[in-house]
């Protein structure tokens with residue numbers, strides 16, 4: 001880490017051009033052509049941008065060749081200091097960059113969009129009137145549940161619409177007022193009208209118009225979660241039981257509607273399985289040569305780095321690596337489509353890395369048994 005100490009030697013505030021010249025000199029005189037991460041800091045010490053490079057010196061000097069209007073020029077002109085630290089490899093720099101961005105959320109770093117073109121997730125929003133939304137990645141501010149990743153946002157969007165229809169979940173805008181029928185005080189001003197036609201055509205339970213209770217709606221959201229999780233047939237079985245019960249009560253119209261929903265859900269289950277990216281393929285021991293010194297070993301399971309350590313150089317170190325790998329890869333982790341919010345960016349980053357550099361897969365080793 002380097003400080004822009006030359007600035008302090010000035011007796012007055014530097015002009016913008018002097019500031020740039022000082023920063024350029026700071027990089028020229030101190031930065032080496034090695035992998036690493038860098039941080040641009042404002043006058044107040046705020047980290048305004050974080051980046052990485054496999055050649056820090058070349059990357060940082062390129063900022064000073066940016067012409068006005070380019071993003072690089074805007075970043076460097078809003079910074080008064082540059083700090084950097086070296087990393088053993090470009091891969092290590094990528095991981096550190098991700099962690100710094102998540103920690104500091106610099107204003108010039110747009111949301112992590114790695115591999116967002118290739119993948120999407122299904123988000124179950126928070127609150128008593130949750131809904132399903134197709135998104136490209138997690139947003140920092142919410143604590144929603146995410147499922148995926150899936151290929152093909154548009155096909156997944158169609159399937160999610162049908163799943164919402166089958167389970168009676170709302171798909172209206174976030175600020176649509178909700179009035180569950182166990183909130184009687186909300187009806188004191190008379191009957192309400194639904195916010196859209198989906199309630200009348202039986203594609204939504206109608207939480208906006210007292211068509212269901214909070215618990216009834218919550219049960220359907222739970223079915224959707226189980227369905228997306230892929231862990232159980234409970235949603236289909238539950239609707240089938242409702243269908244049988246309706247038939248026994250001679251409610252044939254309702255039974256027929258439920259039969260269609262069950263059939264559609266069975267098709268959707270197959271579709272979601274086809275669309276889902278197999279995160280299980282991103283499970284291995286990955287050995288990465290270091291720019292200097294010992295190689296690093298990453299234990300990656302289901303697209304997330306679970307441990308990182310220096311490559312073993314003695315039998316005892318090899319034993320320790322084997323023990324750790326056995327612990328990580330044999331742990332009883334259920335194969336679920338649910339992805340913790342804080343792991344989404346790392347999953348996208350790793351899938352993007354191995355997609356861009358498929359030759360890197362040759363450095364991956366078999367899992368410990």
Ligand code: SF4
Pocket residue numbers: 169170171172173176194195196197198199200204205206207208209
């Ligand atoms: S019926 Fe009401 S709750 Fe359902 S989607 Fe339409 S506006 Fe939303």
